[in-house]
Amino acid sequence: MxxxxxxxxxxxxxxxxxxxxxxxxxxxxxxxxxxxxxxxxxxxxxxxxxxxxxxxxxxxxxxxxxxxxxxxxxxxxxxxxxxxxxxxxxxxxxxxxxxxxxxxxxxxxxxxxxxxxxxxxxxxxxxxxxxxxxxxxxxxxxxxxxxxxxxxxxxxxxxxxxxxxxxxxxxxxxxxxxxxxxxxxxxxxxxxGDEFPDVEVLGYDYHQELRYGENSHQKAAFYQSAMPSAYSIASAKQLHGKELSFNNIKDADAALRIVADFDQPCVAALKHMNPCGVGVDDECIYKAWHKAYTADTMSIFGGIVAVNREVTKEIAEEMHKIFLEIVIAPSFTDEALEILEAKKNIRLLTLDFSQAKAADKHEYVSVMGGLLVQERDTTVDQMDEFKVVTKKAPTDEEMKALLFGQQVVKHVKSNAIVITTTDKTLGIGAGQMNRIGSVKIAIEQEEKAETHSPLIMASDAFFPMDDCVQYAAEHGITAIVQPGGSIKDQDSIDMADKFGIAMVFTGRRHFKH
The missing domain is CATH 3.40.50.1380 (Methylglyoxal synthase-like domain)
Incomplete structure (x- = not known):
């Protein structure tokens, strides 16, 4: 036996x-x-x-x-x-x-x-x-x-x-x-308290097979951390729509990272790992949605939207008019759900946004033959850390806009430039090989938008030359926030003084590769 x-x-x-x-x-x-x-x-x-x-x-x-x-x-x-x-x-x-x-x-x-x-x-x-x-x-x-x-x-x-x-x-x-x-x-x-031990051991559980990877000829699967983070796309509950794709998951993750930095009502619209519109409001999530949508009504088409408050009927009615891949929020009202579920191809997900501050401390990036591990960039710069370096100081409204721009620019692929007012993005220049290229893209987009005041520019890293400041000033930018740290910082300061605009240094860059 x-x-x-x-x-x-x-x-x-x-x-x-x-x-x-x-x-x-x-x-x-x-x-x-x-x-x-x-x-x-x-x-x-x-x-x-x-x-x-x-x-x-x-x-x-x-x-x-x-x-x-x-x-x-x-x-x-x-x-x-x-x-x-x-x-x-x-x-x-x-x-x-x-x-x-x-x-x-x-x-x-x-x-x-x-x-x-x-x-x-x-x-x-x-x-x-x-x-x-x-x-x-x-x-x-x-x-x-x-x-x-x-x-x-x-x-x-x-x-x-x-x-x-x-x-x-x-x-x-x-x-x-x-x-x-x-x-x-x-x-x-x-x-x-050992942050980077001599051996890194990781455990991930199979979550789902994906139809394909970044492209249709690539096989792919989605794994969830053995110790799941409550604030992650893997922990989200899908209410409607077909399964998420490889690119959907990456984009949704990037959108969640953006709204996690905001306590007030916030909406982030995202395409290809970069925000195309971010809007905030002190009280009303509908107003935040409207700001995010009108920031770039073209690029949001086929995008991913993260909303850090309940999606209402009013918002759903506007979302229904355009093609969106994903909407992720803490909840949807019954009326909103009914409106959005009428669209076959939209994915609707819910997630506990109250857990945003408890998300994973580290992030992992694979390279051939190895793994890069770093702390996530969860730092939210504060206004009292800004150092005014020009003769002209920002107004209170400009300072508010600079803070908002600084919160957004860290989520844009480097070289990153963001043009904003106090509560919405107006132009975003992402991923260019030189900084002036990103400045021109952001300003070109901003000039298509309605006129806003104040109008500020945020940069994820220092300006290597003064051409970015000159171009911004010539196109209506009144205040700039950047980390500083270039050997030619004084040239940029002098150029800002020449045009009578304000500039503040944060002392902290936010590269995102």
Whole structure:
């Protein structure tokens, strides 16, 4: 008779699985709570200490860490010496291990959990059995996921060579323990305050297959962090529309980053990872929407829109008139949902925007052969940090506009230039190889818009020459915000003084590559 060792924290389906094994001539061995669960449900089961001839000790910390278990798992069935050793020591083989681990992730996700409580949920015996069974997959099934119970039972019933299945289960098991260890490693690393450890271990769970990647000839999939961020596109709930594409996900992520920087009602419209319109209002989300939309009514077509307040009927009626790929918001009124769901191709998503400040601290960017890790640029510059460097100081209204422009420009691809008034973008120049090119694009766009005052320019990095300041001044810009730091800063200051415009330095650049 073959033997199966079952020890699970998540007992979903385990009784039926055990009964299925017994029906296929397996003897069941079990531990602690699983033993009790099986026994209570009429499953014939042997307790682990009857196998090891040794009691569970140290509050259950030691129960399966025993040669009677691991020799039974690791012995090569086609190695005569191994089998003779088992016979000599009266050790029986174990042919299937069904284990899932202590809920460490779930424990540390709870509020107020102490390190001592978390550490008690680090499983030792479970991963050890999983690894032993996985190493010997040629002879042992390792089952760590209830969704595989039926497949394993069908394989056992067929009595055919199932090496491919057992190897697949072993690979899945090693991925499982690797992710489990990565979560523990990150938890302890964070407790130690080690920001960039000597080894970076990451765990991500399969979220969905994507139709394609950036282009139709590229395969792609979406994975979610093993410790999910509540404020992320992966955590959003889709209410309507077809599945998100690779580019949708990237764009939606960029839009969420923008609105996270604003406490007041804010709407950000985005295309190809750059904002095409951002609007804010002190009280009214509809006004914020209208400002974002009118900032660039052409580029918003086919765009992604993030709204940090509930989408109302009034907003939905205007959104319905144009083609949008995605609208993501904390919620939609019933009337708004009904209006927008009439459009087949729009995707509607909800997300807990109150968690924006608790989003991931670090971001990861892959390069060939490596990974770049950095803190996310969550810094929101403050007005009292601005240093006036020109003879003319900004007016209060200009200063408000400069602050708004500075909040937006950090989300635009470098070289980045943003032209704004106090509460909406008017022109955005992104991703140019020289800064004057971005200035010209932003101003060309601004000149198509309605006249606004004040009219300011924000730059993500310093001006290497004074031509950007001159061009801006010649086209109606009255105040400029930039980080400063160029060896030719004085040339830019002198040019601003020549035209009688104000300039402030922030001392902090916001490159976005």
């Amino acid at each position: 073959k033997r199966a060792l079952i020890s699970v924290s998540d007992k979903t389906g385990v009784v039926e699985f055990a009964k299925g094994l017994i029906a296929n001539d397996f003897e069941i061995i079990s531990t602690g709570g699983t033993y009790k669960k099986l026994q209570e449900n009429g499953v014939k089961v042997t307790e682990i200490d009857e196998v090891t001839k040794f009691p569970e000790i140290l509050d259950g910390r030691v129960k399966t860490l025993h040669p009677m278990v691991h020799a039974g798992l690791l012995a090569k069935r086609d190695n005569p010496e191994h089998m003779q050793t088992l016979e000599k020591l009266n050790i029986q083989t174990i042919d299937l291990v069904c284990v899932n681990l202590y809920p460490f992730k779930e424990t540390i996700s709870k509020d107020g959990v102490t390190p001592a409580e978390a550490i008690e949920q680090i499983d030792i015996g479970g991963p050890s059995m999983i690894r032993s069974a996985s190493k010997n997959f040629k002879s042992v099934y390792v089952v760590i996921d209830a969704s595989d119970y039926e497949t394993v039972l069908e394989s056992i019933k067929s009595d055919e060579d199932d090496t491919v299945l057992r190897r697949r289960l072993a690979a899945k098991a090693f991925r499982h323990t690797a992710e489990y260890d990565s979560i523990i490693a990150h938890y302890l690393t964070d407790l130690n």
